[in-house]
Amino acid sequence: MAMNVHPTERYQAPVDPDYCVNCGSRPAVRISFQQAVGMIVFSQRQTVDLVLCRACGQATGRKMTSRTLLTGWWGLVAVLWNLVGLVRNARSLRRLGRLAEPDRAGWEPPSNPGRPVFERWTTIAFVLGVVVLTLALAL
Ligand SMILES: [Zn+2]
Numbered sequence: 791m792a793m794n795v796h797p798t799e800r801y802q803a804p805v806d807p808d809y810c811v812n813c814g815s816r817p818a819v820r821i822s823f824q825q826a827v828g829m830i831v832f833s834q835r836q837t838v839d840l841v842l843c844r845a846c847g848q849a850t851g852r853k854m855t856s857r858t859l860l861t862g863w864w865g866l867v868a869v870l871w872n873l874v875g876l877v878r879n880a881r882s883l884r885r886l887g888r889l890a891e892p893d894r895a896g897w898e899p900p901s902n903p904g905r906p907v908f909e910r911w912t913t914i915a916f917v918l919g920v921v922v923l924t925l926a927l928a929l
Pocket of ligand 1: 812
């Protein structure tokens with residue numbers, strides 16, 4: 791008999807924790823992002839903690855950061871948490887930016903990372919909002 795490997799061992803998938811859970815590409819890192827939606831008194835927070843490649847990570851992080859910039863401030867408790875979340879998101883995005891391009895060896899192409907946070911209309915709307923609010927308070 792040529793089979794000297796136990797059948798249950800032969801079909802075991804390789805344990806590989808550093809591929810992107812979204813597309814299967816490598817390299818990937820474990821990364822977390824936060825999103826906040828303020829609702830006057832309460833706020834809704836969402837945290838994502840996944841192993842993602844650069845493209846998928848940037849797609850997720852940029853989307854969540856943009857949403858937070860737009861919706862995170864509409865609550866009394868939310869503001870402080872929001873600042874912390876945005877700093878963490880920025881740190882995660884910077885970490886992803888240092889990662890090499892995904893190798894596209896996964897089961898589907900990596901996500902489209904989209905525009906950087908500072909080139910999105912939500913960021914422009916946020917900056918305009920701050921300017922208008924500052925002017926309104928100053929007058
Ligand atoms: Zn990916």
